[in-house]
Amino acid sequence: MIIFGTKGYLYQLAVLTLVCGRCGNPSAHTLRKRVNKFTLFFVPLFPFSTKYLTQCTFCGAEQQVSKEHAEQLEKQAVSGQSGPGGQAYGQAPQHPHHRP
Numbered sequence: 880m881i882i883f884g885t886k887g888y889l890y891q892l893a894v895l896t897l898v899c900g901r902c903g904n905p906s907a908h909t910l911r912k913r914v915n916k917f918t919l920f921f922v923p924l925f926p927f928s929t930k931y932l933t934q935c936t937f938c939g940a941e942q943q944v945s946k947e948h949a950e951q952l953e954k955q956a957v958s959g960q961s962g963p964g965g966q967a968y969g970q971a972p973q974h975p976h977h978r979p
Contacts, residue, residue, distance in 0.1 A: 886923055888914045892931075892949070893956035899935040906937035910944075910952050 893910040913930045916923040931949035934941045944952070 881919070882921065883917070883919050884921075885915050885927075886918050888916065890914070893953050895933075895952060895956050897933070897935075899938060899940060900942065901940035902935065902938040904935075904937045906935055908933045908935055910949060910956070912949070 890912040891909055892912055895908050895910060896905060897908045898905045899908070911932045911934065913928075913932060914926050915928040916926050918924065929946075931944050931946055932941050933944055933952070
């Protein structure tokens with residue numbers, strides 16, 4: 880009998896201050912990387928899905944971002960482009976159902 884499946888991993892890459900595309904509040908957003916890996920006998924072997932997400936800590940809205948945009952945001956957080964408290968400022972992606 881062969882036992883196989885998947886396992887998800889969540890990595891927090893940065894915390895940035897962004898204006899939320901859903902609630903419109905300037906608040907902390909976590910930048911996360913979600914990786915799903917194929918497992919065989921409960922041993923993770925290789926990733927088959929990688930997604931980058933931002934989540935507003937005020938309203939909880941989660942937005943998927945491209946790998947390139949996630950890398951840009953991570954560089955912003957690490958570099959000196961920041962506001963009070965050492966957090967980078969920017970605009971979060973718009974929520975698909977949000978109408979300004």
